[in-house]
Amino acid sequence: MRRFSQTADAIAGTTSKLKKIGFLADYLRSLNEGDLRAAAVFFTGRPFALTDARTLNVGWSALMNAVQQVSGASDEDIHQAYLDRGDLGEMAQRLLSSSSRSSIDELSPAAVHNKLAELVKVSGAANKLSVVLDLFRSLTPEETKYVIKIITGDLRIGLKENTVEESIARSFDRPAEAVRRANMMLGDIGETAVLAKRGEFDKIVLGMFRPIKFMLATPAESEEEIFATFSGPFYVEDKYDGIRGQLHVSDGRAALYSRTLDDVGHQFPEIIDAAAGLGTKIIADGEIVGFKADQVLPFALLQKRLGRKRPPPSLIEEIPVGLMIFDLLLHEDRNLIDETLIERKQMIEAIKWPRPLVIAPFMLLEERVQLEPFFEQAALRRNEGLMLKDANSLYLPGKRGMSWLKWKKALATLDVVVTGVEFGHGRRHDVLSDYTFAVQRKGQLLNIGKAYSGLTDLEIADMTEFFKQHTVRDYGRFRLVEPTVVLEVAFNGIQKSDRHASGFALRFPRIVRIRTDKPVGEIDTIETVEKLYKQHVGA
Numbered sequence: 001m002r003r004f005s006q007t008a009d010a011i012a013g014t015t016s017k018l019k020k021i022g023f024l025a026d027y028l029r030s031l032n033e034g035d036l037r038a039a040a041v042f043f044t045g046r047p048f049a050l051t052d053a054r055t056l057n058v059g060w061s062a063l064m065n066a067v068q069q070v071s072g073a074s075d076e077d078i079h080q081a082y083l084d085r086g087d088l089g090e091m092a093q094r095l096l097s098s099s100s101r102s103s104i105d106e107l108s109p110a111a112v113h114n115k116l117a118e119l120v121k122v123s124g125a126a127n128k129l130s131v132v133l134d135l136f137r138s139l140t141p142e143e144t145k146y147v148i149k150i151i152t153g154d155l156r157i158g159l160k161e162n163t164v165e166e167s168i169a170r171s172f173d174r175p176a177e178a179v180r181r182a183n184m185m186l187g188d189i190g191e192t193a194v195l196a197k198r199g200e201f202d203k204i205v206l207g208m209f210r211p212i213k214f215m216l217a218t219p220a221e222s223e224e225e226i227f228a229t230f231s232g233p234f235y236v237e238d239k240y241d242g243i244r245g246q247l248h249v250s251d252g253r254a255a256l257y258s259r260t261l262d263d264v265g266h267q268f269p270e271i272i273d274a275a276a277g278l279g280t281k282i283i284a285d286g287e288i289v290g291f292k293a294d295q296v297l298p299f300a301l302l303q304k305r306l307g308r309k310r311p312p313p314s315l316i317e318e319i320p321v322g323l324m325i326f327d328l329l330l331h332e333d334r335n336l337i338d339e340t341l342i343e344r345k346q347m348i349e350a351i352k353w354p355r356p357l358v359i360a361p362f363m364l365l366e367e368r369v370q371l372e373p374f375f376e377q378a379a380l381r382r383n384e385g386l387m388l389k390d391a392n393s394l395y396l397p398g399k400r401g402m403s404w405l406k407w408k409k410a411l412a413t414l415d416v417v418v419t420g421v422e423f424g425h426g427r428r429h430d431v432l433s434d435y436t437f438a439v440q441r442k443g444q445l446l447n448i449g450k451a452y453s454g455l456t457d458l459e460i461a462d463m464t465e466f467f468k469q470h471t472v473r474d475y476g477r478f479r480l481v482e483p484t485v486v487l488e489v490a491f492n493g494i495q496k497s498d499r500h501a502s503g504f505a506l507r508f509p510r511i512v513r514i515r516t517d518k519p520v521g522e523i524d525t526i527e528t529v530e531k532l533y534k535q536h537v538g539a
């Protein structure tokens with residue numbers, strides 16, 4: 001892992017994308033297949049491939065405990081190092097570098113991957129700690145830093161997955177688009193790298209029960225932008241307020257995968273049961289929604305179904321779900337992702353879908369018409385906006401291009417006050433860009449959400465200096481601040497939540513503007529939030 005760490009340091013030390021690609025390409029080219037498979041995945045900031053459902057189940061406290069035992073640092077040393085660095089990996093490097101340690105035999109990326117795989121199989125905090133200690137004692141401080149970053153999924157060296165793809169392309173002299181497509185199909189950048197090294201992309205096929213990345217949409221702000229984007233016919237569909245679901249069915253077996261490519265079928269047994277009886281082999285793309293009496297339910301109700309391993313029959317009866325199917329990736333043994341959306345829609349209509357599998361209604365527009373009425377109709381159906389899709393578009397897994405657009409409008413805006421601020425990530429690592437905010441109840445402030453988008457870099461820089469001067473309590477990366485800055489925030493929904501004192505959480509909040517004209521005493525109240533919630537869920 002020494003060269004891995006040196007390469008990661010070099011990548012983190014430059015802002016040039018071309019240099020990052022060059023550093024990584026040179027490193028990947030030098031590896032055997034086992035190390036290549038592991039290192040490519042590690043450079044995406046994950047311990048395992050995207051489609052690998054294994055989880056390490058190692059918390060921050062366990063990692064801190066391991067660092068403390070290996071380094072011999074005191075509680076005070078641990079606390080101060082973390083406050084200074086704001087990063088568990090950086091903290092570990094600092095503490096371990098100051099400790100006296102004997103010479104260490106180098107572990108390869110493949111060996112580290114095997115250790116992580118061993119960690120998955122071990123149960124019990126004490127047993128997991130033993131494996132982590134054994135791993136850390138086999139690593140240099142620099143290597144430990146990056147292994148911790150991989151374990152926590154927080155690499156933060158300025159790499160995106162598409163940059164790793166471009167590096168693989170350069171390493172083995174393959175077309176970047178071929179590498180990107182292979183990774184989209186496999187959902188495993190390590191395997192993609194190995195096949196690139198071998199020159200065996202022609203062996204890749206869509207696999208049943210091996211989920212692939214979802215095609216994504218780009219936000220649109222207006223009708224003018226939409227019609228400027230599409231020169232030919234396009235489909236108009238409702239944008240559903242649920243969670244994406246990729247359905248795989250073959251030989252009486254069905255599975256349902258989320259946007260993170262996790263199997264969530266156990267949460268929605270009615271979908272799985274209906275799909276298993278389809279009698280045809282398919283991979284379909286759709287949206288899981290609360291669905292009752294042929295009407296989509298608000299997301300706040302669907303929320304009650306999420307995250308449950310086995311929902312009780314009473315909950316299934318109270319909040320039934322449906323899968324609104326809007327795309328088809330495979331039918332029998334026919335790969336459809338390289339066929340046009342028109343052809344894919346025709347095949348969707350040719351299949352007899354049993355409830356609660358429902359064809360998402362769509363309309364093909366071949367000439368310019370006003371879109372606002374479609375938007376209003378979608379809102380009446382409790383959907384959050386429109387999807388606009390080029391009729392001749394191919395299905396591009398994992399890609400957010402201009403072939404699909406999404407048009408949403410905010411549910412409402414609230415005037416709130418900032419109560420806490422936090423340093424951001426990536427290029428905003430050193431500025432206070434994440435704001436926790438509150439509404440009021442008779443002068444008492446109740447937190448209701450957190451936003452980190454909407455302000456310019458200049459505004460964030462100014463606010464950073466202001467909040468540093470108006471900090472009530474400093475926790476390192478997070479600060480409680482004097483409640484004096486009023487913001488107007490927009491949001492797309494409201495749901496009940498025990499995470500905030502208000503009992504509510506805003507969905508997709510973003511900052512509209514800083515309200516320098518409004519005193520704190522005039523921010524919105526919890527009563528306003530409750531009224532909006534009732535309107536939103538139809539209560």
